[in-house]
Amino acid sequence: MGKRGASPAPPAGGSDDRLIELTRRLAAVAAELGLSEIEVESAGTRLRVQRAGAAPAPVTHMVAAPAMSAAGPAIEQGMVADVAAPTAITVEAPMVGTFYRASAPTADPFVREGDVVKEGQILCIIEAMKLMNEIESKAAGRILKVLVENGQPVEYGQPLFLLEPPR
Structure with a gap:
């Protein structure tokens, strides 16, 4: 897990496109730094990207703010995004x-x-x-x-x- 300061800041708005882009950027940072997992949290949104095979747990969890509800596409081979229900x-x-x-x-x-x-x-x-x-x-x-x-x-x-x- 290591270098938490290397993760980009989450988007200010609730746009699904911006979350997808952030997820892609986090996946790239994790791959570049050789991390098996990277997590950021800001303004009630937590995004966690974890490489497949790093652990048998689900690879990515986004506990989204109420405005967000759709899951993003596959990010990179072996990385997936999943969004929890807003009220979960x-x-x-x-x-x-x-x-x-x-x-x-x-x-x-x-x-x-x-x-x-x-x-x-x-x-x-x-x-x-x-x-x-x-x-x-x-x-x-x-x-x-x-x-x-x-x-x-x-x-x-x-x-x-x-x-x-x-x-």
Whole structure:
């Protein structure tokens, strides 16, 4: 992840074309610097570009401001853009560790995509230093997307789930 200062500033407006151009520029900077991942955040928009094969996680997440809703095209071979619903709540990893969807390898996952969850409901476990930490939902809603594969290492602040809040 390294050189955060090397990323270009996000566009001031909410134009999809400008976001696509920014994503292309970030991909170019990441490739030029040999980075596996680069992330910028400004004015409520977070854009993360990650090379395919760097980790089994989704390659790019844009948690967009309400005016934005369309995904951009493929950026470069092995790089993809994906936009979350404008009202989606992102549940992020509160620590570095290993992500587990269930309490045991043969157990059912705590939640699946489409499940309705309550605030405080256990969504997953993150193992850190041989301690199993239950990660609870910070809000009620429906699981739109599970963003991490079972057994995958996660970083602090990494998006784990997208929740659709109740209407």
